[in-house]
Amino acid sequence: MSPNASRTQRILLRSGKSPYDVVPVEEALQRDVFASNAGNLIFSDATHKILETPHTTVVSNGIRADGTPAGRINEEYDAFVVPLANAFRPSFEGSLRRLTKLISQLKIPVVVVGIGAQAGLDYNPARLKPMEPAVREFVSAVLDRSASIGVRGEFTEKYLNGLGFKDVDVIGCPSLFMYGKELAVQKRARELTADSRIAINGSHNAVRSQGLGRVITRTHARYPNLRFIGQNLSDARQLHWRDLSDPNGKVTGMPTHPDHPMYREGKVRVYIDPVTWIDDLRDFDFSFGSRIHGNIAALLAGTPANVLCSDSRTLELCRYFEIPHHTLDQLPEEIDPARLYEETDLGALTGNHHERFERFTSFLDRNGLDNTFTHGDGGAAYEERLRSLDFPGGVRPWIDTDPASLIARFGWLHTRVGELTADNAKLKKELAGVKAAAKNAAKGAAAGKTTVVAPASRSVYRKARRVVGRPLRKALKGGRG
DSSP states (O other): OOTTTTSOEEEEEOOSSOTTOOOOHHHHHHHTTTTTBTHHHHHHHHHHHHHOOTTEEEEEOTTOGGGSOHHHHHHHOSEEEEEOSSOBSGGGHHHHHHHHHHHHTOOSOEEEESBOBOOOTTOOGGGGGGGHHHHHHHHHHHHTSSSOEEESSHHHHHHHHHTTOOOEEEOOOGGGGTTTTOOOOOOSSSSOOTTOOEEEEOOHHHHHHSSHHHHHHHHHHHOTTEEEEEOBHHHHHHHHHOOOOSGGGGOTTSTTSTTSHHHHTTOEEEOSSHHHHHHHHTTOSEEEESOHHHHHHHHHTTOOEEEEEOSHHHHHHHHHHTOOEEEGGGOOTTOOHHHHHHHOOOHHHHHTHHHHHHHHHHHHHHTTOOOHHHHSSTTHHHHHHHHTSOOOOOBOOOOOOSHHHHHHHHHHHHHHHHHHHHHHHHHHHHHHHHHHHHHHHHHHHHTTOOOOOOHHHHHHHHHHHHHHHHHHHHHHHHHHO
8 A cells, every 4th residue: 555645645747737738739839838849748748647646636837847936835735746858958057047946945855757967979978067066956956855866867877976966766757657567569560661651750950960851851752651740849830830930940951841841741740749649659650760759659659669869868768768779970871761660679678668667666656756557547547537638639731721721820819919919908007007106106205205005016016127117216216315
């Protein structure tokens, strides 16, 4: 029996949205529910499922952990669980510091799962040297509130050990434990042919400068049933709105770009929800490319995959889970997916999965967390609820000219314009009130009177101070003189 079964445990989960939130495509892209990369939702949804038991309640924080008051978290929750990917990287340092600030104020357990450091294929951490203070502060804050920190692989373990941290457990990524100790992946075809259904994925950097663009071009020419699956928010916006404002819009070799032939042929998707992503991949024969979670989605669907590793974050995860992989820098010039498929050996991945699952659940146990496979129904209620919901399909290229397609998009835009107009009118009214309060305060100060600002006015002031802060402070200062 679970040690936590005597009462309901409330867990706050750092995730873009709950797996049960059905969000229309337009709203999802506006809100950025997957925090710039759809792969984030695969491991956060898996963590949600794993932690959901009859005696736990899992609540998504909407990813904005730094915006949630620590006091409220301490009062309302029993633990804060933080699934992360390549968080130890220079571009994430600001977010890491904000997360550290929040964690430092928490009095409840904080459990980090699947965090990783990002370097090159040579595992050289030199580029991480400038952010070492931020990493030390973060890991120290976490370990003050947990038994250990869960990392994705060998490189991150060695990196943290080198910084003096010993309470480090290699657990991989929770995404591959979405279905527990079972991982049913097998080849359904003896070999790939021109009629095979193949999924390919990749980042803009891999396409632009690491040779993946040429691989995509050759594979597209040979396999008519090829589909590219993007993951970035910019990919989705290019598909749905033809929006090229992001710097990624300059990479014309990316199939999500409107000028690419695969876009024009409708052979590109981006998924808002992991459930539809995984479901669509069940009918494919093979998946390959440089996106680790793009290929993990295929493995969860039972579809063989081969990862083309471009950095330490993908390489250490492939090595830990024994996922078939190659490194992009050592790919033959004329690589063909048929050859990759032939070389893809799934034996170690599936054969050693049970052992890795036991290691993962032991980590959860040590940190006071139950899991549905040991202490619940194995995720049956989760899956039943998920299947009762109507999620939007994958985002497709905007190549339609029919009225229905135009009505859906422009109808949403019309609604947003109305909402923004109403918000603007409300803000103008509040701003006028702030200015009037500032004027009265200045007059009162000039007359030697103390003006008491009502709580509501102070609230309005906080909302508007970025706009009128300087003139307001100047007026008050002048009045006091």
